[in-house]
Amino acid sequence: GAVVSQHPSWVICKSGTSVKIECRSLDFQATTMFWYRQFPKQSLMLMATSNEGSKATYEQGVEKDKFLINHASLTLSTLTVTSAHPEDSSFYICSALLIGGASSTDTQYFGPGTRLTVL
């Protein structure tokens, strides 16, 4: 259980275009999902917290008009990179939060990631 998928796995686009990445929780509902960015050989940096039915919460330094997040259902969050530029090239990873019970903590389950290359 607790499987999270991302689509696409990789995408190459031209500078100036927009790219949408989907994150789905396949076997559980997730009110909260997270979007991370990972540069080569570096750690994950949290970009934003996606909340179902409300606005996303962005981390300091992340442009909300550039990275649009929509969490329209309890199993789907999307990240749209608008007017992409080469510096937006990165590995984007989402996670979905599975709420724990009385004896376990809330746990983030991660998708496989999407590699974006902007030419």
Added chain:
Amino acid sequence: GEDVEQSLFLSVREGDSSVINCTYTDSSSTYLYWYKQEPGAGLQLLTYIFSNMDMKQDQRLTVLLNKKDKHLSLRIADTQTGDSAIYFCAESINTDKLIFGTGTRLQVFP
């Protein structure tokens, strides 16, 4: 502020034990986690420990937490080539947000 540090690289022989270390600065961590990332893939949760525990064992994995020194370690017994990956520790502080460490690349050689 929050800062989570790990050594960058560890190389071990197949069959030996691996110990991956992590230090953190925020003493109000509630849970600490270990994740594994294989090349080009997302993160797989390996195990986690509540901050009021000092040890947790799960099959080949042993987590030790020294809260006084803010030090967390992951021991992998009988390390296999399939354990080669990057290992991230992460902490949560009263929220569901995770602060990730810098990652340790484990290489297992025959």
